[in-house]
Amino acid sequence: MSLYGIHVFVFALVFLFALSGSFSMPKVVSKSVRENGAKDKTTMSFSWDYLLFVNQWPESFCMYYNASHKHNNNDAQKCIIPTAVSTWTIHGLWPSKVGTEGPSNCNKSWPFQLNEIEDLIPIMNKTWPDLLEGGTYWNLWSHEWCKHGTCAASLPELSGEHKYFQTSLQLKQQIHIDKILSNSGIIPSSTHKYTLEEIEQAVKNGTGGTPILECYQERENSEFRQYIQEIRLCLDKSLKPFDCPKSNQFAHLTSAYDSPCSSKTLIALPAIKSRNKFL
16 A cells, blocks of 8 residues: 555544544643643732722822922822812722732733723712823723733632722722721821721721721921821732731831831821822
8 A cells, every 4th residue: 555545544444433422632731731731820829918998198199299209200190189079089909929029910911991880980980080191091900900800800709800909999898997997086187197906906996807008208308207108908819807917117208209107107197199290
């Protein structure tokens, strides 16, 4: 039989075995397909332990942003606070790992789609605004979804763009930071300041979990000042608050713009005033 005839004969046998269902791939190949083809490495290989629900005080953020960018002539953006924004806002919902930073950008094939959250936009403009002028109003949302949402999607309650943002909005309604602080006498003021312990305890009383506090810090001559910028709540995978892992909150203040709040100096919660104008 010629070489061509052998090839035809072998092909016919394979075809007949395939029809009868008795033909299978070699076990080594089948195992490879099961191990590598059954999961998308871009989404399944990033693990995390808990969520950081990050609440942001707009006035302090604008103070921080404009101070930290004032020497960058290439950055024309300024931070402003829209008139509709008058409360603590959402920065993000971040999958995190104990002892290190959490995963990020877990699925680059899952881009942000504005139309997916069209029904949420009105409330998000008030509670999750992008405070940087000069860009599109959804820049922050796109950033948060791509960097953090694609990693959080491994949790059923957050498995998709709409679920990620909707669940974050629901968390803000359930954990009303403004009310929690005011119940303990912590309100925006141009004169009064608070201890780190007072703010921590107020949040602990209102949520059941000790938060991480981030501050904008500045130095004027020999005096340090700090302004509460973020309250970060640690949530387990059932979305319940718990005591966050301790950070180095007793370190000396530095000239860093954005740092863990220090217990060594009082903390201001400045009244919102930077509206409809550049600082």
